[in-house]
Amino acid sequence: MKMDKNEVSKILREMAILLELSDANPFKIRAFENAARVIEGLDQDLEAVVNAKKLREIKGIGETISHVITDLVQTGSSKEYLSLKKKIHPGLLEMISIQGVGPKRAKILFKKRHIKSVAELEKACQQHNIAKLEGFGEKSELNILKGIEDLKKHKEIIPYPLALYEAEKIKSHLLKSADIERIEIAGSLRRRKEFVKDIDLLVSSSKPEKIMKAFTKYSGVERILADGETKSSVVLKAGMNADLRVVSDKEFPYALLYFTGSKEHNTEMRSIAKLRHLKLNEYGLFKGTKRIPCKNEEAVFKTLGLEFIEPELRENLGEIEAAGSKKLPKGLVELTDLRGTFHNHTTESDGVATLEQMVARAQKMGLEYLGISDHSQSAYYAKGLKPDRVKKQFKEIDKLNEKIHNFKILKGSEVDILPDGSLDFEDSLLSEFDFVIASVHSKFNMSEKEMTQRVIRAIKNKYVTMIGHPTGRLIPSREPYPINLYELVDAAADHGKAMELNANPHRFDIDWKISKYAKSKKVAVSINPDAHSTEGLEDLAYGVGIARKGWLTKGDVLNTRSTEEILKFLKSYK
DNA sequence: GCCGTTTTCGGCCCGACTGTTTTCAGTCG
Numbered sequence: 001m002k003m004d005k006n007e008v009s010k011i012l013r014e015m016a017i018l019l020e021l022s023d024a025n026p027f028k029i030r031a032f033e034n035a036a037r038v039i040e041g042l043d044q045d046l047e048a049v050v051n052a053k054k055l056r057e058i059k060g061i062g063e064t065i066s067h068v069i070t071d072l073v074q075t076g077s078s079k080e081y082l083s084l085k086k087k088i089h090p091g092l093l094e095m096i097s098i099q100g101v102g103p104k105r106a107k108i109l110f111k112k113r114h115i116k117s118v119a120e121l122e123k124a125c126q127q128h129n130i131a132k133l134e135g136f137g138e139k140s141e142l143n144i145l146k147g148i149e150d151l152k153k154h155k156e157i158i159p160y161p162l163a164l165y166e167a168e169k170i171k172s173h174l175l176k177s178a179d180i181e182r183i184e185i186a187g188s189l190r191r192r193k194e195f196v197k198d199i200d201l202l203v204s205s206s207k208p209e210k211i212m213k214a215f216t217k218y219s220g221v222e223r224i225l226a227d228g229e230t231k232s233s234v235v236l237k238a239g240m241n242a243d244l245r246v247v248s249d250k251e252f253p254y255a256l257l258y259f260t261g262s263k264e265h266n267t268e269m270r271s272i273a274k275l276r277h278l279k280l281n282e283y284g285l286f287k288g289t290k291r292i293p294c295k296n297e298e299a300v301f302k303t304l305g306l307e308f309i310e311p312e313l314r315e316n317l318g319e320i321e322a323a324g325s326k327k328l329p330k331g332l333v334e335l336t337d338l339r340g341t342f343h344n345h346t347t348e349s350d351g352v353a354t355l356e357q358m359v360a361r362a363q364k365m366g367l368e369y370l371g372i373s374d375h376s377q378s379a380y381y382a383k384g385l386k387p388d389r390v391k392k393q394f395k396e397i398d399k400l401n402e403k404i405h406n407f408k409i410l411k412g413s414e415v416d417i418l419p420d421g422s423l424d425f426e427d428s429l430l431s432e433f434d435f436v437i438a439s440v441h442s443k444f445n446m447s448e449k450e451m452t453q454r455v456i457r458a459i460k461n462k463y464v465t466m467i468g469h470p471t472g473r474l475i476p477s478r479e480p481y482p483i484n485l486y487e488l489v490d491a492a493a494d495h496g497k498a499m500e501l502n503a504n505p506h507r508f509d510i511d512w513k514i515s516k517y518a519k520s521k522k523v524a525v526s527i528n529p530d531a532h533s534t535e536g537l538e539d540l541a542y543g544v545g546i547a548r549k550g551w552l553t554k555g556d557v558l559n560t561r562s563t564e565e566i567l568k569f570l571k572s573y574k
Numbered sequence: 575g576c577c578g579t580t581t582t583c584g585g586c587c588c589g590a591c592t593g594t595t596t597t598c599a600g601t602c603g
Contacts, residue, residue: 024575027586031575062576076584100592102601137594187603200603226602232592233602243603263603271585275579281588459585464596 002076004482005039005046006450008069010025010293011081012036012529014093015068018084020103020287021092035065037264041317045486045518047073093160099225100140108133122148146223150235157195160505160542164189166238167199170218174244177214179207181249184518186259190311192545194508195475198241202259209309215244235251251283253296258282264316266400272304280304300323312548332548335541337560340369342412343437343500343528344537348393349374350382351532355396355409361534363407369563371528372397373412373437376424382414388430394432408563410570414468417552419443421457423464430463437500437528437569439468440481448482456491462574466526466558469509487516493521496573498558501550503543504530515550524558524569525550 003011012055016032038060039046045266049055050073055066071078086360094117095106099120109115112133112423115124125128125141125148174183184190187200205211212232216224225241233243246569247255258266258281273280284291285300294300306323310332313319322328345351346358353361355372362370374393375384385393386446390413397409412435416424422439423430426571429435438458446454458464471480492499499518502509507530510518518525527543529536547557554560561569 019575028575030586034576042577064575100601103598133596143592198603228591231590259603261603266603267587274587279588283589376603422577 002012002074005042005532007140008046008072009036009040011072011078012039012065012068014441015081015084015097017093017103018088021088021096021107022084024418031060031065031426032130033063033444034060034264035069039069041315041513043513045484046487050074051534054067075572078160081292089116091118091120094118095121096164098144098151099572100143100147105135106155107137107501108275116147118151125425128419132235135219141236142330158197159195159475160189160193160545162268163196163199163240166220166236166240166242167201168244169220170201170215173220174201174203174211174309175220179205179210180485181205182252184256186256187243187261187275188259188462191262191314192549194505194512194546196240198243199236201244202252202256202261203244203246204249204252205246206248209245212244245282247282250291250293253294253300254280254284255282257297257300260314265314265320267334268316268320269304272306272324276304280306280465310548312545313551321379329551329553332554333544333552333554333557334367335544337554337557338367338409338527338540339560339562340371341528341537341540341559342410342435342466343502344370344531345414346372348389349379349384349469353532353534355393355400357534358531358537359404359409360408361537363404365537367542368406369408369410369566370413371410371435373414373435375441376413376415378416378424379441384424385413387425390425390429410566412436415464416438416441417455419446419454421454423458423461426459427463428459429572432489433463435465436461436463437466437468438464444472444481446481448484451482452484452487455488459488459491459495459497464497466500467492468500468528469502469507469530470499471509471511473507473509475506475508480509485510486517489514489518489521489523492518492523498524498526499528501525501543502530503527503539503541503546504536505539505542508542508546512546515547515552515556519550519552519556525552525556528559 012032013036016029019029025368050070055061068078068080092106092110094147095101096103115121121186125145130136131138131141167189182204184202186202188196203211208230215232216227220236222237223235231245236242244261270280278312279286284305292303301308307326307328309323344358346355359370375382377384377386394411397411401409411433413433415438417438417440473480499510515525531537531540
């Protein structure tokens with residue numbers, strides 16, 4: 001395979017932008033954008049789909065785009081892509097990443113001022129060379145400069161917990177204003193995306209101007225981007241944008257639906273409404289000019305003949321279709337469903353909390369079992385345990401298990417998968433653990449085929465319970481190492497093994513887009529915090545969000561099972 | 575370019591805010 005689905009998706013998205021810059025038919029542009037999204041969220045192996053000539057069966061992939069994808073997957077390039085790229089100067093692509101500069105303005109700047117990069121644009125603005133251009137003015141010059149500054153400053157992806165923290169702060173600030181009827185954090189935070197670009201807040205109130213003022217005057221605001229009667233947008237000192245929308249309380253359910261998104265989900269929902277000769281926007285669901293009263297989001301879905309769609313699922317990746325045919329997953333997993341968890345470190349290796357402290361926190365969280373999995377001997381950077389220290393830890397765990405009641409500490413290891421796919425402990429030692437998590441921590445630069453074989457060999461070891469953080473990605477700093485997750489899931493299915501969903505917000509690994517496939521193969525997913533401290537255990541909550549996003553129900557998640565069932569499972573594959 | 579419980583052709587979601595304009599295009603979500 002020359003390109004995987006993420007690379008293909010990236011090219012399709014780039015093609016959409018290139019088309020936009022070529023003044024193409026807007027619907028053609030949308031078709032490419034849509035295809036990029038659909039491929040990214042595909043719950044099957046793209047290469048397998050291409051080989052089976054089943055691309056055309058995917059909704060949104062037609063004649064032309066299927067050829068482009070096939071070429072990209074098989075040859076790593078595409079004629080259409082190259083010819084499109086040839087027509088457009090790369091500087092234009094760079095310029096439209098500036099807030100406030102779109103394709104139209106980028107093209108004017110290119111044609112009339114021969115500007116070919118963000119750096120050149122910055123210079124031109126500083127020299128007041130832009131204001132005289134038709135359609136531009138003094139304000140535009142300043143805004144472009146600010147946009148460039150922002151681009152330099154916060155290019156990075158905002159981790160979910162940080163954005164949530166900032167959003168909660170704004171929420172409590174706004175709640176001090178007595179005129180709020182309902183308030184909700186919306187947008188990608190509500191959809192629990194693995195990382196977010198901005199904060200969206202929705203308020204219902206009869207005094208919108210007061211709320212707007214409270215928002216723009218908030219002490220965390222660095223500068224105001226837009227300040228209207230119902231909608232405002234600011235840049236926070238914390239380095240992210242926040243948008244606020246204020247509506248009447250009657251409008252709140254429709255506005256919440258709209259403001260939660262995703263954009264693509266909204267577009268599809270509006271089409272569904274239109275099919276029923278209704279109109280959906282943020283102010284209501286209308287029959288003619290009459291608003292159909294809905295108290296909450298549930299009622300809106302119901303009126304459209306749909307089951308309620310949980311916010312996490314609203315990505316237009318099949319959820320609306322499923323809601324129409326009553327095939328949505330029932331009972332997405334909740335934090336309170338978790339009975340225990342695996343993959344936790346202590347001071348024995350690179351954790352900062354002792355065994356006792358970790359257990360105490362787990363008990364406080366209402367868990368019934370806790371898997372301890374310190375690093376294995378090769379992980380010298382993390383104080384990995386040699387066999388004698390493993391034995392010593394066993395004794396400590398035995399001792400503590402005798403002392404505590406209604407709680408079980410499980411003996412485990414996060415054992416390194418060595419470059420050849422063998423494990424960092426002998427089988428004789430591995431057999432003594434209650435569970436084994438096998439992870440890759442070294443030699444990331446293998447080919448996809450080699451890496452996949454390496455990890456599959458580990459799955460085949462009869463003492464291995466699951467694979468830890470299967471792609472090794474770190475958000476935002478490290479890309480996943482090349483690996484075929486579909487083959488991994490298949491191997492796990494064949495051998496009765498589980499897959500980890502690492503709940504650490506820097507990992508979220510496996511990704512929610514692959515968990516649907518794991519579910520289809522009946523591979524149990526284990527939500528693990530990979531905790532290196534007592535606070536780290538709380539990351540489970542974030543992991544649950546990602547699991548829900550991946551359509552996982554209580555029954556799909558390994559650690560919703562009782563201690564007794566877990567012990568049975570741990571024997572089942574050996 | 576894609577798609578079909580009105581369609582294989584003719585549609586394709588809808589609205590807010592800004593800045594440069596005198597009625598609207600561009601951008602964004």
